[in-house]
Amino acid sequence: MAARTLAGFLVLALVITICEAASVFQPITHAHRSAASQLFTPVDGSFPSLEEAYEALRSFEILGVDKKPVIKSATCRSVIETLGSSSSSPKDLFHALGVNGILKCEVKDQLFEGIVPKLKAVVSSASSLLDFYYSIGSLDLIKDQSSNVDVLLSDADGIFRSIKALSQSDGRWRYSSNNPESSTYAAGLAIKTLAGVISLASSEIDQSVIGTLKNDISKLFDSIEKYDDGTFYFDEKVVEAQEHQGPLSTTSSVVRGLTAFADVTSGSIKLPGEKILGLAKFFLGIGVPGDAKDFFNQVDSLACLENNRVSVPLILSLPASVLSLSKKNQLKVKVNTVLGSNAPSLTVKLVRASKSGSKDGSIIESQDLKFDKESESHFLDLPKTVDVGKFLFVFEVVLHDSELEKVYATGGQTQVPVYVTGFIKVDNAEITVLDSDLGSVESQKKLDLAGENVVSVSANHLQKLRLSFQLTTPLGHVFKPHQVFLKLRHETKVEHIFVVGSSGKKFEIFLDFLGLVEKFYYLSGSYDIQLTVGDAVMENSFLKAIGQIELDLPEAPEKAPRPPLQPADPYSKYGPKAEISHIFRVPEKRPPKELSLAFLGLTFVPLIGFLIGLLRLGVNFKNFPSSAVPATFAILFHLGIAAVLFLYFLFWLKLDLFTTLKVLGFLGAFLLIVGHRILSHLASSSTKLKSA
Template sequence: MARSLVGFLVLFFAISICHAASIFQPISDSHRSAALDVFKPVDGSFGSLEETYEALRSLEILGVEKKLDLSKTTCGSVSKTLESSSSTPKDLLYALNVNGILKCKIKAQVFEEIISRLQTAVKGASSLLDFYCSIGSLKLIKDQTSKTDLHLSDAEGVLYSIKALSQSDGRWRYSSNNPESSTFAAGIALEAIAGVVSLASSEIDQSMIATVKNDVLKLFDSIEKYDDGAFYFDEKVVNIREQLGPLSTTSSVVRGLTAFAAVTTGSFNLPGDKILGLAKFFLGIGIPGDAKDFFNQVDSLACLESNRIAIPLILSLPYTVLSVTKDEHLKIKVTTVLGANAPPLTVKLVRAFSSGLKETTIVENKELKYDPQSESYFLDSVPKPVDVGNYIFIFKVVLHDSEQQSVYATGAETQIPIFVTGLIKIDNAEIAVLDSDHGSVETQKKLHLGGENAVSLSANHLQKLRLSFELTTPYGNAFKPHQAFLKLRHESKVEHIFVVGNSGKKFQIILDFLGLVEKFFYLSGRYEIQLTVGDAVMENSLLQDIGYIELDLPEPPEKASGPPALPVDPYSRYGPKAEITHIFRAPEKRPPQKLSLAFLGLTLLPFIGFLIGLLRLGVNLKNFPASPVPATFAILFQLGIAAVLLLYVLFWLKLDLFTTLKALGFLGVYLMFVGHRILSHLASASAKVKSA
C-alpha cells in the first residue's frame, strides 16, 4: 500500500506541475521520424495529387523528402492532369504544387494551354474557391516558368470582386449567394489577393491594400486564447459540408496572412505576442497522427518561420528537473519554430518563485551565459536560495537592437516549471517504548534510516511506542515530504497505517496501545514495523523495514469484532491452479478369451444354418435377369445387402451407434432406389408370363 501511495503522490505532483505552465518545444527529430510513418505511399503513390502535395510539402519542410522517392510515378499523374482538358482549376492547382517540388518535365505548350484556360476561368469565376484555385495556379506557373510577362488582364477588377465577398468582422463569404461568413474562407481570400498582387501588371491601388490590412486586424480581434498563451482561430460557420476544427481554420488564416504580407509593404500593427501565440498553438498539438493535421501543422509553422511580420522565437528546456546535490546546470535553447538558431540575444532569469499557494520571489534579474558549442544559454548552477522543491522560473528574451524587435516575436515573459530535487538528510532517528503512566523511556534504540536496521522490541497494552526523526534539505532547511507513514503488520498479515506528523524539522509519532487495542482487534504477537518517507523531490525516498515489536494485548471481550478478511490477491484468481490428478477405477473382470471366442461361434451358428437352409431348398439363379440393365440393378441390390451386413460387422467391431445410423441412412436410400427398379422388373416379367 505504501508503494502505491508513493507512486500516486509522485504522479499527482508531476501532473500539477504540468498544468502550472506549458513548455513548447520546437520541431525536432521526433517529428521527422513520425512524418515517415504518417505519410506512407501505397504501391508507390498516394490517393490523390492533393494528398501527394501535402506529403511532399511536409517532408520537404522537415528535410526528409529524399527518403520518399515518388518522382517517377507521380510525375506521370502530374503530366496527365495538366494535359487533360477536363481538369478543374483545383486539379491543376495541386498538380502544379506537386510539380513545383518534383520539377517534372512539362512541355511549354502545355503551360500555354493551361494559362489560356485559367485566364478564362478567372474572368468567369463566381465563388471564392474558383478565384483561389485559378489565381493560385497562374501564380505557380509564373514561378515555375520563365514567363515574366504572365499577368492578369484586369487585376484590380478581380481584386474588387474578391473584396466584395468580405464582411465587416474580417471574415469572408464563399460566394455572393452564401450569406454565411467564414474564418477559414478569410485565409483563402488573403491567399487569392496575394496572388492577384503578384500577377498584377501595375501597382495595385494602395487604398485597397490598406482596406484588406484593416480586415486582417478585425479578423485578429476575434482570435481566441488558451490559458497557456496559445492563440487560435475557430470556425463559426455551421452550415458547411465539412466540419473544420481550430487546426484547419488557424492554418488557413496563417497561410493567407503570411502570403499577403509577403507581397505588400508597410507594417501590419499586429502584436508580436499573437504571432508567438499562433506558433505556441501549433507546437502545443504535439505530433498529429492524421496526415491532413500533420500537413496543416508543419506547413503553418514553416509560414510563420519566414513571415515578414514577426518570426516567433521559442524558449525551451531540454529537461526541467534539476538536482541540488549533483549541482546540475540549467540549460535553455532559443530557436525558431522549426529549430533554426536564433539571432544574437540575451536571456534573463527575471525572477523565480515557489509554485505553492503563495508567490514568494526567490531570485531576481539573473542573466544567463551563452555556450556557443551547444548553442544554448545556461545558469552556472541552481541559485543558492532555490532549495529542494518545485518552482516557477520566469525568463525573458531580449534582442540586441530595435530593428530586430520588429522582425522577431519573443513574448513578454515565459514561465517554466522547474523541479529541484536533492538528497534529504535524515538525522536523530530513534524508536522507543515508553511507560504509559510517567512517560519514562523503558527501551530506546537508535535507527539508521537508509541503512540496515533489525530492531526487536516488546510492549504491552499499558505502554507506548514512539518513533522520531528529523528531515532537512541540503541547505539545512526543514523539509516536509508528501508522505510519512508508519505501518505495523501483524503476523496474520493484518496491517495498520499511521501518519507521522511533524513540527518543523522534527517528525514524531506516539502510539498509545491502550487506546489502540480495539483497532488492533486484541491480536497479540509479533508486529513488523515499516517506515515510508517519500516525495517527488526527495532523491533518497525510503520504504524500509525497521524491525518488529512483540505486543502483549488483553483477551478480547465477548462482543469484540474480529479482524477483517484479508483482501484476495487478484493474481491468485487468474493465475495457474493446482494440478488435478485423477485415478480411474480398476477395470471390471472379463471372462477368459476362449469363452468369448466360443460365444462368438455360437452367434455365427444361425447364419451357418441359414446358408445350409438355402442349399436344402435348392436356391437357383433362374430368375436372375438376363437383360443388361435389370441385371445391373440386381447386382447393385445384392451389393447393397452385402454392404448392410458389412456395416453390422463394423458396428460390432469398431463403429459407434451414431456413425452406424448415418451410414445406414445412406445405404437405405440406395437400396430403396435399386430395389424398386429390380422389383419393378420382376413384377413386369411375372405379369407377362401370366398373360402368355
Template sequence: MDQSLIITLKNDISKLFDSIEKYDDGALYFDDKLVDGHEHQGPLSTTSSVVRGLTAFAAVTAGSVNLPGDKILGLAKFFLGIGVPGDAKDFFNQIDSLACLESNRVSIPLILSLPSTELSLTKKDSLKVRVNTVLGSNAPPLTVKLVGAFSSGSKDASLVESQYEMQELKFDAETGVHILSSLPKSIDVGSYTFVFEIVLHESEHEKVYVTGNQTKVPIFVTGLIKIENAEITVLDGDLGSIETQKNFIHGLISYIYRLDLAGQNVVSLSANHLQKLRISFQLTTPRGRAFKPHQALLKLRHESKIEHIFVVGNSGKQFEILLNFLGLVEKFFYLSGRYDIELAVGDAVMENSLLRAIGHIELDLPEPPEKAPRPPPQPVDPYSRYGPKAEITHIFRAPEKHPPKELSLAFLGLTILPLLGFLVGVLRLGVNLKNFPSKAIPATFAILFHVGIGAVLLLYVLFWLKLDLFQTLKLLGFLGVFLVLVGHRILSHLAAASAKVKSA
C-alpha cells in the same frame, strides 16, 4: 493601389487580433468558425488561415503591420504546442503556418526551450536553455538571463531576484546552448517556476525578431534526501508528553532501536494494550533544510492481512508518530498477534523515496467485548478462487470376493468346449465347397460373408479380453448390418441357382 484601403485593411487586422483567444501557457489562437454555411473549421485551420493571410499581406505591403510582438509569439506557441495532428490537412496547416512565421515581415518569433526541465542537486546538473526560431534555425546574438524563480504555489518574492538580481547564462557556441553551471543557493529540492528574459545584442534585430517580455518555465529540482536519527521504541502507557518520554525513557525502556532506513535491518518488538509505539526520524535536503514529503505513512499489517495506515506528522526536520494502543484497540478489532511494520516516505522530487519493512511487533490486546466491532471481510484472492484446486482423491469400495482361480479356469474350459466340438465336427464331416459361387461378384460377397462371421467371433474374443459391453454392442451393430447386406446378396444368388437346377 489606394493607400486608404490598405490602411483600412490594417485596422481590420488589428480588430481581428483583438478577438484572439488565449490559453494559460500564453498560446494564442482564433476560435473555430463556420465557412460557406456548412463547412466547419477548427481552431488550427482557422488560425493557420489567419497566419497565411497576414504574412502574405505583409509581404506585398510597403509599410509595416503594427501588431504586438507577444501576439505573434503566442501564435507560434500555439502551433508548437499542439503536437503532431492526426489529420494530414491539419498537419499541413501546422507546418505551413510555422514556415510563414519562420520568415515574415511582421515579426519572427524566437522560442526559448529547455532540453530538460528536471534538475538534480545531487548530480549537480546544469541549467541549459536553447533559443531558436520556430523551425529550429539559429537565433541572432543574444543573452539569456534568469530573472526570477518562484516556488510553485507560492506568491512570495522571487527566490533569485531577491538575492542574486539577474543571473546571466553563459553561451556555448559549439552546442548553441545557454548554460547556468550551478543553481542559486536559494534553490532547493522542489517544484519551481523559472522566469527567463531574452536580450538581443543588436538593436536592428529588435525590429525583426520578437522574444516576448519574460518566459516562465516549470522546473523540478530533485535530490537525495538525508534520513537521519531514525528510532523505534515501545513506551510504557503512564508516560506523559513527548518531552517527558524523552527525559525518562532510559529508566522505563530497556532499549531504543536505531533504524537504518537506507539498509535492510529489521526489529522485533512486543507490547500490550497499555503501552505505546514511538517512531521518529529526520529528513534533510541536500541544502541542509527541512524537507516535508508528500507522503509519510506508517502501515501496520496483521497476520490476518488487515492493514492500518497512519500519517506521520512532522515539526520542522523531525518526523514523529506515537501510537497509543489503548486508544486503538477498537480500530485494531482487538486482534492480538503479529503486526508487520512498514514505513513509506515518498515525494516526486525525492530521488530516494522508500517503502521499507522495518520489522514487526507482537501485540497482546484484551479479549473483545460482546458488542465489539468485527474485522471487515478480506477480499478474496483471485488466484485462490480461480486457480487450480487441490487434487481429488477417490476412495473406492473394497472389491467383492472372487471364486478361486482354478474354478474360473474350469468354467472357461466348459465355455470353449462347444466351439471345439464344432471344429471337430466340421473336420470329421469334411468341408463342402460345391455350392460356392464361381462367378466373381457372388464369390466376393460369399468371401465377405464368411469374413464377417469370423469378425463376429473375433469380437466375442475381444469382449472377453478387453472390450466392455457398450463398445462390443456398437461394433456388433456395424458388423450385423454388414452381414445382413452381404448375406442377403449371397443367399439370393444361391436361391436363383437352385431354382435353375430344379427347372432344368
C-alpha cells in the same frame, strides 16, 4: 557528517517539468522527419492524387528530406497530363502547378499559355471564394514558374473588390454571396487569394482597399481563442456549417493567408507579437500528428511563421530530463525558431527565481545566462545557496540589435516551474515504548533508516509507542516532505495507517494503544512496522520495513467490532483447485458368466439350423459359371455379400452408424458392378439354352 552533506549536495539535480500553467515548447525535431516518411508513402513511385503529392513534397521540402528522385518520374507524368487536359478543374491545376514548383518538371511554356486564358476566364466569371482561390492561386504559381507567360490581371482592382464583398464585419468571410454563413477558415483563403491578386495586378491597387483589409485582419485576430499557457488558435464559430473545419486546419488557413498578404504589401500589419508566438506554440503543442493532412498543415504553417514579415516567433526550450548539479552545476536553455533554426544574436536573462511557499521568495534577480557557441545554448550557473525545493524561474529573451532585418516575437517573460532535487539526510531515528501512566521509557532502540536492519519491540495496551526522526536538506535546513506515513500490519493482514506529524525540527508520532484497542479490533500478536517518506524533490524517498512489534491486547468484548474481511487475491483463481473425489454407485448384480455364454451360444442355433436345412434340401451348383471370367465375378459377388454380413457383425460389435454406412456405400457399389456382370451372364446362358 560534513562529508555526507557534501556528498548529498553533489548529487543535487535540477528537474524541468512541463505543466499546464507554463508549458515549455520544443521546435520541430527529428521525430517529424521520421513521421513524414511513414505518413507520406508513395505506391509505385506516385501518390493517389496530386493534392497528396503536393502535401508530401511540401512537407519533405520543409523538413529537409529529399524524396524527389523516388517520385519525380511518375508524378511529373501526372502533372503534364493534368496541365494538358481540357477537363482539368482549377483545383486540379492548382495542385499540379504546386507539385511542378517543387519537382521542376519539364513543362513547356506552350502548356502554360494554354492554361492561362482558361484561368482568367474563371476569374472573370467566378462567383464563389473557392473559384477565386484556385484560379488566382494557379496564375500566381505560373508567374513564379515561367517569366514568358502573361498572367497579370488587367482588372485587378475590380477582382479585389469582388472578393472583398464577401467579407464580414468581424473579419470572417463567406464562401459565396448565396451562402449567409461566415467562416474563419474562409477568411484565411480569402486573405491569401487577395495577396495573389495584389501580386498579379498589372497596375497598383487602391491603397485604401488594402488598408481596409488590414483592419479586417486585425478584427479577425480579435476573435482568436487562447489557452492558459499562452497558446493562441482559431476555431470555427458555426459548428453546423457545411464547410466546418477543425482548429488545426482553420488556424493553418489564417496563418497562410496572413503571411502571404504580408509578403506582397508594404508597411507593417499591427499584430501583437504574443499572438504570433501563441500561434507557433499551438502548432508545436500538437506534437507529431498521426494524420497526413494535419501533419502537412502543421509543418507548412510553421514554415510560413518562420519566414513571415509580421514577426518571427522565437521558442525558448529547456531539457525535460534530469540535470545533475555535479555535472558543471548548469541549466541549459536554447532559443530557436519554430523549425529549429538558429536564433539571431540575443541574451537570455533569468529575471526571477521564486521558491514556492516562501513569503519574499526572490532568490535571483536579472542574471544573464552564459552563451556557449559550440552547443549554441545558454547556460545558467545556479548559486550554491539554492537548496532543494520547487521554484518558479522567469526567463526573458532580449534581442541585441534593434535594427534586425526581421521582426522577432520573443513572448516577453516565460515562467517555468523547476524542481531542485537532492538526497535528504535522515538522522536521530529511534523507536521507544513508554509506560502510559508515568511516561517512563520501557525500551528504546535506534533506527538506521539508511541501512537494512530491523528492530523488534513488545508492548501491551497500557503502553505507548513513539517514533521520531529528523530530515535535513543538503544545506542543513529542515525538510518537510509531502508524505510521511507509519503503517502497522497484523499477521492477519489487517492494516492501520497513521500520519506522522512534525514539530519544529523533528518528526514524531505517539500511538496510545489503550485508546486504539477498538481500532486494532483487539487483535493481539505480531505487527509489521513500515515507514513511508516521500516528496517530489527527495531523491531518496523510501518505503521501508523498520521492524515488528508484539502487541498484547485484552480479549474482545461481546459487542466489539470485528476485523473487516480481507479482499481475496485476484490471482488465486488461477491456482490449483482442490482435488475432486467421486464415488460411483455400486454396480447392479449381474448373472453368472457361464449363463451369459450359454445364451450367446443359443443365438447361433438359428444359423446352424439354416445351414443344416441347406444341406438337407441340397445346394444346386450346376448353374455356377465354368468359364474363368464369369466364375471370377460370381466368386467376387459372393465374397461381397459375405463382406456385407461381416460389416453387420462389426456394426453390432463396435462400429458406429456413420462409419458403417460409409463402408456399406463402397461395398454396395462393388456388389452392383459384379452382380450385374454375373446376372447378365446367367441371363445370356438361359437364353441360349432355350434357343437350343
